[in-house]
Amino acid sequence: MVQIPESAVLSPKAVAKTLSIWPDERLQRLLENRLDLHAETFPTWETLAKRFVLAKDALGAIYRADDSVRAIVEVCRLPPSPPTISEVQYRVGGNVDDGLLRDAIERMEELGLGLVVEDRVYIVGDLWRNPYPAGLGPPIVNLLALQTSRELNGILAKLKSAGFTVKSGTKPETISSIKLCLSNSATVLKIVERGPAGTMNLFERLLVEGDPSVRDFSRYFSDDTTSAVRYLAVHGIIGPSGQYSDLLVLPMEIGLAFRGGRPYLQGVVEPPHVATSPVESTKIDSSAASVAEQLVNEVALLLRAIEADRLEPLKSGGIRVKDLRRLAKLIGRTESDTSRLLGVAWFGGLVGRTGDGHLFCPTDLYDSWEHSSASERWAAIVGSWLGSGPEIGLVGVTDAAGKAIPPLVDLDYSGTLELSFRACAERLVEIGPHRMIDRASLDSYLCWRIPLARLLGGEAFLSPSALFYNAAELLGVVADGALSSFGHLALSQEMALAIERISSFLPKPTSSFLLGSDLTAVVDGNLAADIHRFLEQIADLESTGIVSLYRFSEASIRRALDAGHDGEEISKFLETYGTKGLPQTLAYLIKDITRRFGSIRAGEVSSYLNIADPALAAEVLRNKKLARLRLRALGPNVVVSQFDLSAVMDDLRSAGYLPVAESEDGKNLKDIRKKIRTDRNPRRRTVDIPASHAESISEFISHLRLDDPTPFLSAVEKPFSARGLLVRGRRSYSIFDDEDDDDDDDPELMEELERLWKDLDGFEG
Amino acid sequence: MTVGPVIVQSDMTLLLEVDHPEAAAARSAISPFSELEKSPEHVHTYRITPLALWNARASGIDAEGVVKALLQWSKYPVPPSLLLGIEEIISRYGRLRITMDETFGLCLVGSDRAVFEEVLRTKAVIPLLGNRIDEWTVGVRASERGRLKQALIKLGWPAEDEAGYVDGTAHDIVLRTDAFQLRPYQVQAAQAFADVGNGVIVLPCGSGKTLVGVAAMAQAASRTLILVTSAASGHQWRRELIERTYVGEDEIGEYSGQRKEVRPITIATYQILATKRKGVFSHMDLFGAEEWGLIIYDEVHLLPAPVFRMTADIQSRRRLGLTATLIREDNRESDVFTLIGPKRFDMPWREVEDQGWIAPARCVEIRVELTDEERMAYALAEPEQRYRVGSTARSKVAVVESIVRQARAQGEPILVIGSYLDQLEEIAKELDAPLITGSTTGVVRERLYQSFRDGKVELLVVSKVANFSIDLPDASVAIQISGGFGSRQEEAQRLGRILRPKADRRQAHFFTIVSRDTNDQEFARKRQRFLSEQGYAYEIIDAVDINSDGGLFDGDLD
Incomplete structure (x- = not known):
């Protein structure tokens, strides 16, 4: 824990005063970002200010802050604190556009992370515990305190033998002495220059590459005098980040000294530019619509297969590999694509588990979905996707352990994934449709916007935009790297307009097909739902795509007869909708099967x-x-x-008869499959934010303005937690953790550190 | 929005709408890089396969050309991922080349270091290679050229074979162009082969594949080895050669069970080549007996495994495969591709028929109701005997008699074809017709075929020996009473016996008699699939609907 300099403590009174003169729009944004601030029965400026200063959720809010806001928070912690706006400007890179800086500071304020009071930028108390986003390590005293007395004495001896003045004593005294010695950048440079080959290169990398750490455990304890890592470690220039950690970190003071006293050498306030180029709009929309059409057809196909074949879940969730392969073969897609399509159905709420959990089956929603138009079906899926977030994009992705994330299971994922997904969607909306987006520059932007997104790359299996694109390309929201016009409308929550727009690109449902004498039906486009349903009963789908090919067989005709249709009805259907007539071979097949059908009759009697x-x-x-x-x-x-x-x-x-009961000797029961439906699918979420928040916040602000003493009943039942929001649903599959838990510090050690921290002000910049 | 006749599916199939006004042009554009899979009446299916794409690349069509053709003729937007996939597949071709170096002989040359090194370290490839020559080149054992190509195809890195062919000993073969003209498709097929020197020509039965072979021989102008399925087929080749070229009788040798002549043009049977004596294929030496400039594999879909192996050793010879149905029941189509060569030319059966080069054919399946006694026999038969019991049911005889009676009334020459000898013997006896089976001597067979050609015999009962390569131009009615289970190529070949165009352009009739409610019916459906996909619509009628006094040939059935 770092002690906050007295001058940097934000007074609730000043906060109340400042917030009270904010316009309503800014207050609204603050309270929307920080629902915890208005969980108050008797709201006053004072109570709001106290929550603002003390609220622990500030640490949660910073995970939604972009690089510029984080940089401002970071530089506000450097002495002297609080800095003026000009000092902030210098510390975040110097040549920073005033407007961009002011915008970033406003965003920081609206996240409840700090406040400008009398031209000085304060941050709230909890943020002093925040990690170090500027690529600076922890204070040197923190690092040295983690080492044993023996190790510290070793450092002391090395520094002495190198000709520097250091004193031994108690552990805190030794730490203090080493700190003083290393606080001089000239001293550090001398030590580095005398190191074995590669020492300077390593030191420069730790200084400027944004990551002040190097992972090297074995060398640290080895006697290898040629090791640059070992050399820096035994001289105290880098230290272990934990007692048993193999991560060695360059301390903040050394980093700062070599950056001229400011953490950022280059501007971080300006968001990275996302490179785009215009593309032909019709081509993108046609291509995306074609994908969308294929998507809804394939999802429907999968759902019908799930309904017909009784798909059993594995005990651990998900489905068997052989079932996945079978479904993939059915729709002619790869297993990875099929997984993702199953993910679409699952997170779209179209498939769930039966009450006993023994089977996957379509949900109630599926029935209405199936009978809606292709564009409405697409919109329903996209709406669910936007509501659920990164989940669909995660299915089929290979995780850090090299395993593909399975379909049909609930996923546990970090808030960073959700934030990256949302940020990507927002940026694409800003860019607009029909512009080819350079993914690398988009990833840079997303890393700036959601700094923790960089960890996704560290996991080596996801780029920040991949979460969004994995699904968006599958859903026809994006095609050829550009947002479609209807995709743009959907992301902008203009779903009705999106439906209207995509409809103009989708072929109208057809009501005819070509019947071939090779016992096939060729369907060009989408059949109207009722015709489609009937055709699927009497023929088996052989291949699918823009055109679907169905094959008639003895089994398929018998299936239709089993379902209660008769031969005449089947023939009439085919004659009505089959262009170019009913081929003789097919007519004969139907006649022949009908003739044989029912020559054995079975029934159920008591x-x-x-x-x-x-x-x-x-x-x-x-x-x-x-x-x-x-x-x-x-x-x-x-x-x-x-x-x-x-x-x-x-x-x-x-009735007067003399019957004798006979023992039962077997009966032939007809297997009637009942339609199984479930309403147990908690995954489907809609994209709309509940209106009650906006209304209640507005009401809350009105109360503040009126200084109304009557109790205010918030519509928000429990305080909002960013972490709580980001981790939703039943967790049965873990992607990776949010961040390290750093609450296990030794209290005695922390006390020592707090004392030592006070000396930081005397550091040579 | 484009409105072409081709629908490009994401599974790499192309559906061609036959009735579209631009169908013909689109077909020409897509057929170089896709395989015709089926061609029923309305929509023909082509499939883009890696083999087809590499084949196209070998013929000089690059990825841009393929993509352009798809975009030009597609009815709907083409999935971008498919286009990328095509480019990726095509780009794999040619990164490895097999060349002939004056100093080092046969070499494998790489142009992509990573691919080259990967391939050189593959177990299947190592034993086929010689010494490393330099960074980009490695020697290849001369005898392993074919096997190396097979191995590389399996690895997904097909080699461009630039090592060329030996010319063989020159031998003039001149066509009698004053006496006949090759049909346009025969010219195209022969040219497609001549351009590259290996490959397979696929043309319907009766469309004159032999003449394509003869034309290829004339272009190669070298000593030629022709491999055929039977001695009778060999005689047919001999007749064609004498009739269509200036080659003399003494230039043609027969290498069969009966004779062992090796001459500038030698016709050998697969059977003799595949015959083992004391564990050795003693007749395989024939491949090295002469400096053959061209080897022709007739009915290449029947090529036996030992000949495949031998073919791998003779990759420096020009090789031409001929077939009507590139369907191998042993699924070795890719070996045909690698060792003989890719498909160089094919043409849908119905298209050849529309142009009048083969007779229009009507295919009819007649379903026979078994008697109660036969039904019981079928029901009680062991599973492995059921097909035989069903397909040899006595009830079929009456139907055959009825068809024969009506066909005779029309003056149609008739073939009755079956697979079971006792059934054939019985029918031959009932119909008082000559019977040809495997045990019929070559001389008798030839005499009977000739009598049939001369019109002296109007009805022949034949076993599967007559499935292939028997030219009976006047046969116009075939009655199939039993078949080899679900063999699609056998069904097609049997239809092929009656497809020679008739002088009066009349229709041919193919009747297949099937026992109702038995697995004969199931197998019949499987057998018919190839022809159905070629657009031959099987009409199905019940035996009871056949009027004994006629109507079967003039469409007045109930």
Whole structure:
């Protein structure tokens, strides 16, 4: 823990005063960013100011801050603190545009991270614990304190033998002495220059590349005198970041000394430029629409296959590899693409698990989705995608362990992924449609906007924009690297307009197909839903794409007959919708199957009467006392009933007959598959932000302005936590953690450090 | 929005709308880099395969040309990923080349270091290579040229074979152009082969593949080895050569079970080459017996495995494969591609028919109801015997008799074709017709075929020996009473027996008699698939609907 210089402490009074003169729009933005600030029953400027200064959620908010805001927070912690705006300007790189700097400071204020009071920039107390985004390590005292007395004495000895003045004593005294020695940049330079080959190169890398650390455990403890890492470590110029860590870090003071007293050598306030170039609009929209059309068809196909084949989940979630392969073969896509399409269905809320969890099956939503138009189906999927965030883009991605993230499971992912996804969507909306976007420059922008996104690259399996693009390309939102016009509308939450727009590019549903004598049907485009449904009952899909090919077979025709259709109905359907007529071969196939269909009849009865005398059987059938049994003759000697045996026996006896019960010797039950639906899919989320937040914030501000003493009832039931928002749903699959937990510091050590921190002001810049 | 006749699917199939006014032009544009898979009446399916793309690249069509053709003729926007995929596949061709170096002999030369090194370290390739010559070149064992190409194809890095061919001993073969003219497609096919010196020509039965072979021989003008399926087929080649060229009888040798003549043009059967004596293929020496400038593989889809192996050793010879159905029941199509060569030319059957070069054919499946006794016999048969029981049902005989009676009334020459000897013997006896089977001597066979050609015999009952390469130009009715399970190529070849164009341009009739509700019916459906995909619509009728007094040939069925 770092002690806040007294001068840098933000007073609630000053905060209240400053916030009270903010316009409503700025207050609205602050409170939207920081829902925790208005969880107050009796809101006043004072209570708001206290929350602003003390709220622990500031640390959460900084994860949503871009590089420029983080840089400002960072430089505000450097002595002297608080800095003036001019000092901030110098520290973040000097030649910084005034307007951009002011905008960045405003964004910092609206995130509740700090405030400008009387031209000085303050940051809230919690941010003094923040990590070091400028590429500066922790203070030297923190690093030295983590070393053992023996190690510190070793450093002391090395510095002494090199001719520098250092004193030994208690551990804090030794640390203080080493710190003083290394606080002089000329001393450090001398030490580095005397090091083995490569020492200067390593030192320069730690200084300027943004990462002040080097990972080297074995060398640190080896006697290898040629090791630059070991040399710097034994002279105290780099130190371990933890007691057992193999990460050696350059301390902040040394970094600052060699950067001329400012953490940023180059401007970080200006966002990196995203390079774009114009592309032909019709080409992009046509291409994207074609992808979108294919998407909805393939998702529908997968869902129908899931419904027909009873897909069982693995115990660990997800589906079996063989099932995935089968589905991939069905739609003619790779397993990776199929996984992602299943992800679309899953996170789109179209497929879920049955109540007992034993099967995957379509949801209630699927039924209405299936019967909507292609453009509406597309919009529903895209809406769910925007609501759910990066999940679809993650499915099929190979994780750090080299495993592909499976479909049909809920995902646990870091808030950084969500923030990167949202930032990417926002930037694309700003850029607009029909511009080819350079992904590398977009990634640079996203790293600036969401600095933790750089860790995604560190994980070596994702670029920040990949999360968005993986799904956007699959969904037809983006084509050939450019946003489509309807994709742009969807991202701008203009879904109705997006539907209208994409409709003009999608072929109108067709109501005809070509029947071939090779027992095939060729469907060019999308069939109207009801025609499609019927055709799928009587033929098997052989290949899919812009054109779908169906094949008729004995099994497929029999399936339709099983479903209750008759041969005449099938022939009439094909004659009606098949252009160029019904080929003789197909007509014959239908006729032939129909002829054979039902030559064996099976049914379900509860009981039967086997009556040797046909005359007696006829009498039983006509007996009015037995009418309720609804007896039916299957032959001259066999009568059946839907009532159970005991009821039949009772009624026969009541009617005066002398029946004998027979033991059951097997029955042939017809397997009737029931339509299984589930409403248990918690994944589907819509893109809309609940209006209640905006309204309640507005109401909250009104109360503040009126200084109204009546209780204010917030519509937000519990304080907002950025972390809480970002980690949602049931976690069953972990991508990676948000960030290191640094709450396990030793209290005694922290106390020592706090004392030593006070000396920081005397550091030579 | 484009409105071309081709629909490009993301699975790399191309669907050509046959009725589109620009279908013909589009077909010409896409066929060099795609394989015709099926051609039913409305929509023909082509598939873009790596082999087809490399084949196109070898013929000088680059990725840009392929992409341009797709974009030009596509009805809908082409998926960009597909275009990228095509470019990637094509770019794999030619990074390795097989060349002939004056000093070092046969060499493998790389132009992409990473690929070259990867390939050189592959287990399958190492034993085929000689010494490393320099950074980019390695020697290749002369005998391993074919196997190296096979191995490289499997690795996905096809080599461009620039090592050329030996010319062989020159031998003039001149066409009698004063007596006949090659048809346009025969000229195109022969030229497509001559341009590269290897490959397969696929043309329908009866469309004159032999003449394409003869034309290729004339262009090669060198000693030629012709490999055929049977001695009868060999005789047919001999007849064609004498009739269509100025080659004399004494220049043509027959290398078969009966004779072992090696002459400038030698016709050998696959059977004799594949015959082993004391564990050795003693007749394989024939490949080295002469400096052959050209080797022709007739009915290349039937090439036996030992001949494949031998073919791998003779990659420096020009090689031409001929077939009507490039379907191998053993799925060795890629070996045909690698060792004989890629498909250089093909033409849909119906297109050849439309141009009048083969007879229009009507295909009819007649379903026969089995008697109760036959149904019981079928039901009680062991599973492995069921097909035989079903397809040899006695009930078929009456149907055959009825068709023969009606065909005779029309004056049609008839072939009855089957697979089971006892069934064929019975039918031959019932119909009082001569029977040709594997045990019929060559002399008798030839005499019967000749009698049939001369019109002295109007009905022949034949076993599968007549499936291939038997030229019976006047046969116009074929009645198939049983077949080799689900063999698609056999069905097509049998139809091919009656496809020679008739002088009066009349229709040919192909009847296949099938026992209803047995697996004969199932296998029949599988057998018909190739022809169905070529646009031959099988009409299905019930045997009971055949009027005994006629109607089968004039369409007045119920």
